[in-house]
Amino acid sequence: MRVVQAYRFALDPTPTQERALRSHAGAARVAFNWGLARVKAVTAQRAAEVTYGLTGDELTPSISWSLYSLRKDWNAAKGTVAPCWAECSKEAFNTGLDRLAQALKDWDDSRKGKRKGKAVGFPRFRSKRKSGLSVRFTTGALRCEEIPNPRYLSCALRKLKRLSRTVSRRHGPDRRTGRRPSNRWRRASAALGKAHGRVADQRKDSLHKLTSRLASEYATIVVEDLNVAGMLRNRRVARHVADASFGEFRRQLGYKAAWHGGRVIVADRWFASSKTCSGCGAVKAKLPLSERTYACAACGLVLDRDVNAARNLAALGRRELAGSGPDSNGRGAGRQTSPGVQVAVKRQPGARKRGQTGTVPTQEGTAA
Numbered sequence: 001m002r003v004v005q006a007y008r009f010a011l012d013p014t015p016t017q018e019r020a021l022r023s024h025a026g027a028a029r030v031a032f033n034w035g036l037a038r039v040k041a042v043t044a045q046r047a048a049e050v051t052y053g054l055t056g057d058e059l060t061p062s063i064s065w066s067l068y069s070l071r072k073d074w075n076a077a078k079g080t081v082a083p084c085w086a087e088c089s090k091e092a093f094n095t096g097l098d099r100l101a102q103a104l105k106d107w108d109d110s111r112k113g114k115r116k117g118k119a120v121g122f123p124r125f126r127s128k129r130k131s132g133l134s135v136r137f138t139t140g141a142l143r144c145e146e147i148p149n150p151r152y153l154s155c156a157l158r159k160l161k162r163l164s165r166t167v168s169r170r171h172g173p174d175r176r177t178g179r180r181p182s183n184r185w186r187r188a189s190a191a192l193g194k195a196h197g198r199v200a201d202q203r204k205d206s207l208h209k210l211t212s213r214l215a216s217e218y219a220t221i222v223v224e225d226l227n228v229a230g231m232l233r234n235r236r237v238a239r240h241v242a243d244a245s246f247g248e249f250r251r252q253l254g255y256k257a258a259w260h261g262g263r264v265i266v267a268d269r270w271f272a273s274s275k276t277c278s279g280c281g282a283v284k285a286k287l288p289l290s291e292r293t294y295a296c297a298a299c300g301l302v303l304d305r306d307v308n309a310a311r312n313l314a315a316l317g318r319r320e321l322a323g324s325g326p327d328s329n330g331r332g333a334g335r336q337t338s339p340g341v342q343v344a345v346k347r348q349p350g351a352r353k354r355g356q357t358g359t360v361p362t363q364e365g366t367a368a
């Protein structure tokens with residue numbers, strides 16, 4: 001089995017290196033904006049020509065939005081558009097053009113209904129001030145020396161509050177009056193951005209640790225296919241869903257389980273894990289999220305809502321495994337696993353208090 005693995009490094013560049021990195025990220029932005037301007041100009045030109053009554057071959061030829069064509073056009077134009085293009089790696093320009101091709105495709109797919117989730121807007125020009133600095137190098141050998149600096153920040157929330165208060169007290173930009181932000185605002189807002197970035201990193205770190213542990217400890221993991229895009233549209237649960245990084249959690253579990261030879265079983269969205277009684281199989285018509293205990297009207301079973309759902313998912317996992325042969329979990333024979341299915345469930349948003357991981361690992365025996 002072929003496994004693709006990624007590594008993350010923090011770089012600690014010298015000032016000269018930092019300047020070079022910034023200039024490469026800028027080059028990616030320049031290529032992106034150049035391509036977008038061209039696409040927009042051709043589209044607008046054709047639209048105008050149609051209103052003059054021109055058709056077919058009389059129109060300005062349309063241009064391809066593929067990365068291949070964008071790159072070809074860029075290479076033809078770079079001498080005049082960016083005379084000092086040779087100072088940056090071609091990878092920098094390729095980054096910008098690749099992003100543009102992807103953004104145009106996402107917009108097109110979304111418009112045609114081929115793309116799930118929220119509607120994607122037409123790509124916008126990247127601002128020098130607002131857009132994040134990033135660039136990708138996809139070919140050649142990369143070497144780096146990294147200096148790890150793990151420092152734990154426990155009072156992140158308090159710090160964020162304090163920093164955003166500071167930002168709001170400074171003179172920020174105002175689009176209506178054209179007021180430019182003060183330097184003190186810039187500094188404060190940079191500090192706030194940095195603190196937010198750190199929280200995001202910490203969240204990523206704990207999510208990775210959690211999924212790594214689950215993937216290495218359990219042979220079979222059952223997760224529910226929750227309608228994430230749909231739930232993000234529901235204001236009341238949106239923050240919790242986003243906070244729990246659902247989609248990312250499932251994605252990580254998927255590939256990490258594959259590394260360990262385990263498997264992830266996805267219970268489909270319509271599987272009534274919470275509403276079904278794990279004792280007798282009766283299904284409730286309604287079960288509000290606020291009801292934390294499951295009480296079955298048919299057999300009188302009373303237990304925790306999440307435990308009940310976990311048992312249902314475990315039963316589903318057993319059925320799946322039984323359906324595809326006894327040895328289908330992919331583990332080698334020497335590996336010791338307890339009989340039955342081990343289930344880890346990431347439950348519904350809002351089910352758990354903030355700060356907890358939202359995981360209910362339960363071990364189930366063979367006898368159900």
Ligand SMILES: [Zn+2]
Nearest residue numbers: 277280296299
């Ligand atoms: Zn029951």
